[in-house]
Amino acid sequence: MPNEAIPPGTLDLLILQTLARAHPLHGFQIAEAIEHRSEDVLRVEEGSLYPALQRLLVNGWIAGDWGKTEGNRRARYYRLKPAGRKQLERELFHYRRVSEAIGKILQPA
Amino acid sequence: MVQRFFRRFIHLFHRERFDRELQEEMRLHRDLRAAKLRERGEPDPQAASQRRFGNTLRLQEESRETWGWRFLDEIAQDLRYAGRQCRKNPLFTLIAVATLALGIGANTAIFSLVEQILLKPAGIDHPERLVEIRERADRLNIKSMTLSPPNFADARDSRQVFEHTAAERAAGLNYSAAQAPQWISGSAVSVEWFDVFGAKPLIGRTFLAEEDRPGANRVVVLSHSAWVKLFGADPAVLGRTMELSDEPYKIVGVMGLAFDWPRQTDLWVPLALPAAAFSPNNRFNENLTVVARRKAEVSFPQAAAWLKVLSDHVWNSGYAPAARMAKNTGWGMFGIPFIDFTAGDNRRPLLVLLGAVGMLLLIACSNIAGLMLAKTSARALEMGIRAALGAGRGRLWRQILSECTILAAAGGAAAVGVAFGGLNLMLRTAPEKAVTGIEAHLDPYVLLFTAAAAIVALVLFGAAPAWQASNAGAEAALKDAGRASTPGRARLRLRSALVAAEAGLALILLVAAGSFLRSFARLQAVNPGFDPRGVTTAMFSLPVKQYSSAEKQALFFRAALERLAKTTGITAAAIAVGVPFTPYGDAGAFMIQDRPQSPSEPVRQSERRYVTPGYFKALSIPLLRGRAFAETDEAQSELVALIDENLARQYWPNENPLGQRIRPTFGQDFYTVIGIVGHVIGSDLAADSGKGSIYFNLLQMKIATPVAWIVAKGAPASLAPAIRAAVHDADPTQPLRNLKSLDRSVSDSLAPRAFAMWLLGLFAVLALLMSALGLYGVIGYSVAQRTREIGIRIAMGASRRSVLISILAQGLRLTGLGVAAGFAGSLLVQRALRSQLFEAPAFDPFAFVVMAAALLAASLAASYAPAIRALRIDPLSALRYQ
Numbered sequence: 001m002p003n004e005a006i007p008p009g010t011l012d013l014l015i016l017q018t019l020a021r022a023h024p025l026h027g028f029q030i031a032e033a034i035e036h037r038s039e040d041v042l043r044v045e046e047g048s049l050y051p052a053l054q055r056l057l058v059n060g061w062i063a064g065d066w067g068k069t070e071g072n073r074r075a076r077y078y079r080l081k082p083a084g085r086k087q088l089e090r091e092l093f094h095y096r097r098v099s100e101a102i103g104k105i106l107q108p109a
Numbered sequence: 110m111v112q113r114f115f116r117r118f119i120h121l122f123h124r125e126r127f128d129r130e131l132q133e134e135m136r137l138h139r140d141l142r143a144a145k146l147r148e149r150g151e152p153d154p155q156a157a158s159q160r161r162f163g164n165t166l167r168l169q170e171e172s173r174e175t176w177g178w179r180f181l182d183e184i185a186q187d188l189r190y191a192g193r194q195c196r197k198n199p200l201f202t203l204i205a206v207a208t209l210a211l212g213i214g215a216n217t218a219i220f221s222l223v224e225q226i227l228l229k230p231a232g233i234d235h236p237e238r239l240v241e242i243r244e245r246a247d248r249l250n251i252k253s254m255t256l257s258p259p260n261f262a263d264a265r266d267s268r269q270v271f272e273h274t275a276a277e278r279a280a281g282l283n284y285s286a287a288q289a290p291q292w293i294s295g296s297a298v299s300v301e302w303f304d305v306f307g308a309k310p311l312i313g314r315t316f317l318a319e320e321d322r323p324g325a326n327r328v329v330v331l332s333h334s335a336w337v338k339l340f341g342a343d344p345a346v347l348g349r350t351m352e353l354s355d356e357p358y359k360i361v362g363v364m365g366l367a368f369d370w371p372r373q374t375d376l377w378v379p380l381a382l383p384a385a386a387f388s389p390n391n392r393f394n395e396n397l398t399v400v401a402r403r404k405a406e407v408s409f410p411q412a413a414a415w416l417k418v419l420s421d422h423v424w425n426s427g428y429a430p431a432a433r434m435a436k437n438t439g440w441g442m443f444g445i446p447f448i449d450f451t452a453g454d455n456r457r458p459l460l461v462l463l464g465a466v467g468m469l470l471l472i473a474c475s476n477i478a479g480l481m482l483a484k485t486s487a488r489a490l491e492m493g494i495r496a497a498l499g500a501g502r503g504r505l506w507r508q509i510l511s512e513c514t515i516l517a518a519a520g521g522a523a524a525v526g527v528a529f530g531g532l533n534l535m536l537r538t539a540p541e542k543a544v545t546g547i548e549a550h551l552d553p554y555v556l557l558f559t560a561a562a563a564i565v566a567l568v569l570f571g572a573a574p575a576w577q578a579s580n581a582g583a584e585a586a587l588k589d590a591g592r593a594s595t596p597g598r599a600r601l602r603l604r605s606a607l608v609a610a611e612a613g614l615a616l617i618l619l620v621a622a623g624s625f626l627r628s629f630a631r632l633q634a635v636n637p638g639f640d641p642r643g644v645t646t647a648m649f650s651l652p653v654k655q656y657s658s659a660e661k662q663a664l665f666f667r668a669a670l671e672r673l674a675k676t677t678g679i680t681a682a683a684i685a686v687g688v689p690f691t692p693y694g695d696a697g698a699f700m701i702q703d704r705p706q707s708p709s710e711p712v713r714q715s716e717r718r719y720v721t722p723g724y725f726k727a728l729s730i731p732l733l734r735g736r737a738f739a740e741t742d743e744a745q746s747e748l749v750a751l752i753d754e755n756l757a758r759q760y761w762p763n764e765n766p767l768g769q770r771i772r773p774t775f776g777q778d779f780y781t782v783i784g785i786v787g788h789v790i791g792s793d794l795a796a797d798s799g800k801g802s803i804y805f806n807l808l809q810m811k812i813a814t815p816v817a818w819i820v821a822k823g824a825p826a827s828l829a830p831a832i833r834a835a836v837h838d839a840d841p842t843q844p845l846r847n848l849k850s851l852d853r854s855v856s857d858s859l860a861p862r863a864f865a866m867w868l869l870g871l872f873a874v875l876a877l878l879m880s881a882l883g884l885y886g887v888i889g890y891s892v893a894q895r896t897r898e899i900g901i902r903i904a905m906g907a908s909r910r911s912v913l914i915s916i917l918a919q920g921l922r923l924t925g926l927g928v929a930a931g932f933a934g935s936l937l938v939q940r941a942l943r944s945q946l947f948e949a950p951a952f953d954p955f956a957f958v959v960m961a962a963a964l965l966a967a968s969l970a971a972s973y974a975p976a977i978r979a980l981r982i983d984p985l986s987a988l989r990y991q
Binding site: 026027028031045046047048049050051053054055057058059060069073074075076 | 113116117130131134135137138140161162163164165169171172174176
């Protein structure tokens with residue numbers, strides 16, 4: 001794993017969330033959107049976005065369709081599928097529960 | 110989960126496009142990043158972009174792996190490599206694949222045949238519950254015969270034991286709707302016939318209970334084949350009427366394709382026995398085939414015990430004549446599982462073949478094992494090097510397994526071909542009667558099982574070196590392989606044992622085949638008492654109405670025979686019932702005038718044959734004493750009969766039978782014995798009952814059976830058309846059937862044996878070939894291993910002859926071991942086979958010696974090629990070898 005500081009699956013979650021806000025987006029656009037919000041995740045290796053995209057594709061959470069960029073080049077535009085939206089909700093719910101629990105533990109008595 | 114797998118699977122076929130597209134995406138990404146960096150004033154935007162992106166190749170690899178392709182890639186690589194290995198050793202590959210194909214294929218074919226004949230005949234629901242009920246008369250030496258109506262009724266009314274019981278009798282019928290009359294093979298069956306087999310009609314219905322009565326029985330159920338043949342599978346046949354032997358029958362139903370009981374029946378009509386048939390006097394008038402279905406909770410032994418109870422009841426019944434007759438003849442009813450009964454003569458030959466083909470599989474497996482051992486031990490060095498270079502244990506295993514997979518796949522595919530071809534060939538060459546109703550379909554489970562057996566052998570012995578390489582460590586393997594020393598020798602010992610075992614098994618098969626061959630030759634040399642050469646027979650049926658008296662019948666016979674007599678090329682002709690080796694014989698009891706039978710004496714019994722005077726000339730049956738039938742014998746003159754020598758010996762051992770008067774139980778008339786003729790074997794060359802015959806003159810009496818045979822001797826080519834023309838001229842409405850040479854009928858009676866012998870011989874030859882191949886492999890390998898040693902011996906002055914002899918001796922030693930083991934096995938097998946052989950000694954030294962010699966000769970041939978190779982060894986290069 002290129003980014004050991006970041007919990008595994010975080011990148012996947014970020015991609016799903018990015019696509020949930022606005023889609024379709026091609027790879028570079030996703031990378032830019034993530035970078036805006038979280039400098040760290042893609043700091044070491046921007047290209048690690050691509051294996052992550054494959055994971056989401058294999059699971060059927062996102063789909064990719066070829067289209068044209070503003071500069072008139074071919075690009076694959078990704079969009080969230082209903083299964084991906086559900087997965088995102090599941091992950092967010094899970095994430096919130098965990099962070100709440102951690103928050104409670106860390107709260108001074 | 111499934112969807113994910115499916116997506117991966119789909120992607121498998123778009124791999125190149127996937128790679129291209131991924132590259133394109135990544136390139137776009139880097140370009141866009143570079144453009145952005147350039148805007149910011151980066152000095153080398155391309156390089157900076159690449160830096161930020163990361164290692165493109167690795168990222169691509171990682172993306173690909175996400176789709177689970179690395180594993181597949183490696184497998185594909187292994188398979189490609191293994192394929193190369195197989196191509197590099199074409200001889201090895203060919204032998205391995207052929208061995209697998211023959212071993213698996215032959216087994217699958219035989220098992221598929223056996224399954225259909227012995228285990229699951231088509232068209233029967235729960236066939237194991239069906240029981241064929243038969244009668245026997247121990248004191249008359251009659252072991253199995255059909256049932257009489259009263260006995261059928263006893264079984265039928267045993268509802269606590271049999272769910273359904275039904276009787277059947279052949280009914281020859283003429284169908285005259287078409288221009289030319291057609292012979293229909295019909296069966297008259299009692300009402301429950303279809304229920305016994307659990308068969309439902311395809312369309313319409315089967316019979317009703319009230320139709321199984323005289324006068325109400327003009328209804329017919331068609332077989333599927335007759336429906337297609339006669340009515341073009343028209344569903345509207347129901348309710349139509351068809352003329353059968355000049356009587357109108359209403360079609361009420363059509364059976365499905367699978368239902369074919371009795372075999373090759375065109376249609377069924379109700380049996381409709383009159384009430385009189387069930388009278389106690391009729392208890393010993395046996396003419397019904399009876400099949401019953403056991404209730405589910407009744408076992409076969411229980412059903413058999415019940416039949417014994419029924420028989421005992423007759424012995425002790427109040428009806429004295431029946432009880433006396435039963436006691437005098439040792440009469441009783443018994444049951445046979447229906448499948449065993451229908452498999453009949455084929456059962457034991459099939460079991461013999463099963464055993465033989467099983468041995469063939471064993472030989473094939475040990476051959477495969479030997480081949481794999483040789484091949485992989487030769488590659489121990491390669492394995493060692495690969496292990497040393499860091500190939501993981503799993504990788505080495507996969508390597509071996511993928512080679513096995515390729516061999517197994519090729520062998521398995523070829524095996525399916527062999528099995529399918531073999532089964533079709535068997536069905537075509539097998540005696541027709543043995544395989545009617547059997548389809549050429551393979552049993553997938555058998556295929557899987559035999560393939561699994563062969564592949565286990567393949568993998569087990571193929572994997573040994575990989576196991577050794579991965580366990581003993583690379584170093585040991587390298588050291589060992591470099592010197593080809595002791596472990597190689599241990600393996601050679603194992604291979605030698607395998608080869609010896611193969612030779613032993615092959616010998617057992619060879620000796621068994623040889624015994625069958627000799628038994629068959631003895632059988633063919635048996636003199637049947639008549640000369641079938643140049644004789645052709647054909648069957649016809651006589652409509653009862655048209656030929657209601659002996660005179661009318663005689664008129665027709667004389668007309669047909671006169672026409673035949675005029676035909677050039679025909680030397681003799683006759684009409685007959687009870688021609689040897691043709692169906693429809695007749696047998697029964699008879700009385701002798703002035704010689705009352707004591708109650709304790711068994712009933713006097715004979716075969717009955719009904720012939721016109723020309724019969725004895727046509728079949729070259731010798732007249733031993735007295736005179737033969739004459740044209741002048743007719744209905745009004747004295748009734749006469751001929752007997753054969755066996756009957757004369759049995760009943761008139763010390764007196765002259767000529768002039769004696771006998772009365773067969775079918776009527777009240779006495780017949781005067783006017784001559785004695787030679788005995789003929791009726792149906793089985795191997796087991797003639799020896800029962801004597803009485804011949805009646807067909808010109809004097811009305812025929813009792815619904816069919817008769819026309820027999821003509823002469824030049825083969827002219828016979829068939831002449832017979833057709835003669836019968837047509839005498840009566841154009843008479844269809845002929847079963848036109849066949851008598852020679853053929855006799856040899857057909859041997860067909861099941863010939864078939865078993867032929868297949869057994871084939872298996873034995875295959876076994877011989879395989880064991881020779883196995884030996885060839887072992888000797889060849891040992892010569893290769895001993896190259897250095899042989900080189901040294903030649904350099905030291907050993908003569909080439911001594912080298913040659915030492916190698917041939919090695920082969921002979923192995924085969925000799927096998928012969929010794931096979932000798933013991935043969936003794937056991939021969940004992941088991943003896944009941945299958947004709948006049949066979951307990952041990953046939955001739956077959957054994959000849960076959961052992963053949964095996965040793967084959968082994969010499971197999972070791973000769975490697976021996977010659979050894980002789981060509983150049984001492985100098987041999988010393989440098991390895």
